[in-house]
Amino acid sequence: MARQSSKINVVPQAILEAAANLFIQRGYEGTSMHEIAKELGVSRTALYYYYKNKEEILVSLTEGLTIVAKQLAAQVVEQEKEPEDALRELVHQHAKLILLHPVQFRVVDQAEGSLPPAQKKVAESARRILLQKFTEVIQRGVDRGRFRLVDAKVTAFAIIGMCNWTAWWFKSNGKKSADEIADILADFSLHGLERAEVKKESKLGVDESLRLLEENLSQLKEVIGTQK
Amino acid sequence: MARQSSKINVVPQAILEAAANLFIQRGYEGTSMHEIAKELGVSRTALYYYYKNKEEILVSLTEGLTIVAKQLAAQVVEQEKEPEDALRELVHQHAKLILLHPVQFRVVDQAEGSLPPAQKKVAESARRILLQKFTEVIQRGVDRGRFRLVDAKVTAFAIIGMCNWTAWWFKSNGKKSADEIADILADFSLHGLERAEVKKESKLGVDESLRLLEENLSQLKEVIGTQK
Structure with missing residues (x-):
């Protein structure tokens, strides 16, 4: 039994990936359960063991991204961190979620119209909450x-x-x-929001620090008059 | 004749909008020329006067966004403006193009697989050039x-x-x-890229320059110290 439950965790991931690839290539409507089974090199019976139909696969793909994105964001905001830290974490983890599941994300985006109405509502609400959490953290930083x-x-x-x-x-x-x-995306977001006064306190890398030193040095020379 | 040529300019825009709406609702593959004509309240003959088939409409939608985006960006870069001004203009005009044609943009994104191979190449090359132009301006600002x-x-x-x-x-x-x-998007991009030091660039005295040097030096020491 223990073995089977671990199998249950591993196999659906392979199914989701294979299905997402086919959905992107041929469209959700243009892909059959038969083709998904063929792509995976398994029998249709094996596939039906995990998913009753194509729709269930799409629902699972959507949950794996939209609902997870919302939950991750909600966890960060609950922790009541400083706005900078909270924003950095929000951006980093949301970007990472998409970066690790790009094909799934595009499928979910394109095939959303094919979701059953109840699941569509769930996905919409999850996206709304994700937006709220980002908005909340930004507003907190502004305030x-x-x-x-x-x-x-x-x-x-x-x-x-x-x-x-x-x-x-x-x-x-x-x-x-x-x-x-x-x-990079988290850095860019923070720089885009931080005020110049606050900004110069943020940590710089070695290269940027060196460039700054060189610039300041030549500026000082100029002031003193050694640079003719 | 003058009248007809002005009609040619106006009508295709209405066709493109109606077609884009249907493509988004029912998918590109799921929409027929007959339905597009019906949506517009014109005869199929009238529609065929402007576009021979669905594919031509898709090509026209793609050109209206992808190629226009590339051309606009190329024009800005040619003008050799200051990096800040060039970036502001690039972002503003690209955002505006999408903001004024959101449905068309999503159609072009979703239906790109249905473009004829030659047109697909043209679209890909236009997107590559758009990216190059943005990259060029950002790199110029860094340099x-x-x-x-x-x-x-x-x-x-x-x-x-x-x-x-x-x-x-x-x-x-x-x-x-x-x-x-x-x-807002242009502001955010600029703030995300501009260096805090550049903003407070006004002439400094010897004391202030020295203080800045000391601050930067200790910051550099800190950075190097933490990177052992």
């Missing part, structure tokens, strides 16, 4: 004088969009890892 | 010491994604206009 005076909701949409769009371009075999991209 | 030391390509993807994603959430009857949203 505490740490972030610029921005429209928190539009900015939340902008940041979420930046993360979501990675599904359209990220290559897992590219130069940068999912973690590195997630870091 | 001139105006922007932070970022990965220009990843940041270009991030900014373009932020603009593209507006097609998923912007409501033209919402609180903010397309222009206001485009402004």
Whole structure:
């Protein structure tokens, strides 16, 4: 029994991946359970053991992204961190979720119209809550004088969009890892929001620190008059 | 004749909008020329006067966004503006293009697989050039010491994604206009890239320059110290 339950955890992931790949190539409507089984190299009976039909696979794909995204975001906000830390974590983990499941994300986006109405509502509500959590953290930063005076909701949409769009371009075999991209997006979001006064206190890397030192040095020389 | 040529300019826009709406609702494959004509309240003959088939409509939709986006971006970069001005303009106009054609953009995204191979290549090349133009401007800002030391390509993807994603959430009857949203996205991009030091660049005295040097030096020591 223990073995079977571990199998249950592993196999659906392979099914979801194979199905997502086919849905993207041929469209959700254009893909049959038979083709999914063939792609996986298993019998249809084996496939039906896990999923009764295509719709159940789509529901499972949607839950695996939309609901997980909402839950992760809610957990960060509950922790009552400083706005900068909360935002960094929100962006990093949402980006990472998409970066690790780009094909699934695009399927969920494209096939949402094919979801059963009840599941569609669940997905919509999860997305609304994700947006709320981002908005809440940004607004908190604005209210505490740490972030610029921005429209928190539009900015939340902008940041979420930046993360979501990675599904359209990220290559897992590219130069940068999912973690590195997630870091870049989190940095960019924070710099986009932090006020200049607060900004210069943030940690710089070695390269940036060196560049700053060189610039300040030549500026000082100029002031003193050694640079003719 | 003059009248007919003005008609040619106006009518295709209505066709493109009606077709885009149907493609989004029913999928590109699930929509016929007959239904598009019905939606427009015109005869099929009238529709065929402008477009020979569904594919031509899709090609036209794709050109109206992808190729226009590339051309607009190329024009900005040619003008050799300051990096900040060039980036602001790039972001504003790309966001505006998507904000004014959200449904078309989503159709082009979803139905790209149905484009004829030659047109697909054209669209891919246009998108590549759009990315190049954004990357170029960001890199120029980094090289001139105006922007932070970022990965220009990843940041270009991030900014373009932020603009593209507006097609998923912007409501033209919402609180903010397309222009206001485009402004917010451009501001956010600039703040995300500009260095805090550049903002307070005004001439410093010897004391202030020295203090800055000391601050940066101790910051560098800290950075190196934590990276053992």
